[in-house]
Amino acid sequence: MTITESVSKRERDGCKGCSADVRVTGEQIERLLSKIKADARVSDELYAKRLSACGGCASLAYDTTCMHCGCLVQVRAKLKDKGCPHPQQAVREQWEAIY
Numbered sequence: 672m673t674i675t676e677s678v679s680k681r682e683r684d685g686c687k688g689c690s691a692d693v694r695v696t697g698e699q700i701e702r703l704l705s706k707i708k709a710d711a712r713v714s715d716e717l718y719a720k721r722l723s724a725c726g727g728c729a730s731l732a733y734d735t736t737c738m739h740c741g742c743l744v745q746v747r748a749k750l751k752d753k754g755c756p757h758p759q760q761a762v763r764e765q766w767e768a769i770y
């Protein structure tokens with residue numbers, strides 16, 4: 672299969688990497704966040720810290736998506752048991768607990 676054929680197949684199959692589907696609205700994110708149980712959430716303070724780190728990260732795409740894990744950062748940052756998947760410890764540390 673040539674590259675052109677491969678891209679055409681992905682476009683036809685709705686590959687998120689090749690279509691507008693990858694963009695997520697604030698409303699969709701809010702809907703996802705509302706489904707997270709209270710005991711699975713981080714504090715508002717840590718959530719803000721995590722989102723701030725993502726906002727300054729070169730691996731953030733479309734203002735929503737982490738290029739290392741494919742997660743919506745607004746959702747991942749809300750979850751207690753999740754961490755930053757960046758390969759550099761210095762970036763991961765920005766996402767961790769408040770000291």
Ligand code: SF4
Pocket residue numbers: 724725726728729730731736737738739740744754755756757762766
């Ligand atoms: S690598 Fe970490 S800081 Fe960067 S976008 Fe992903 S979760 Fe956020």
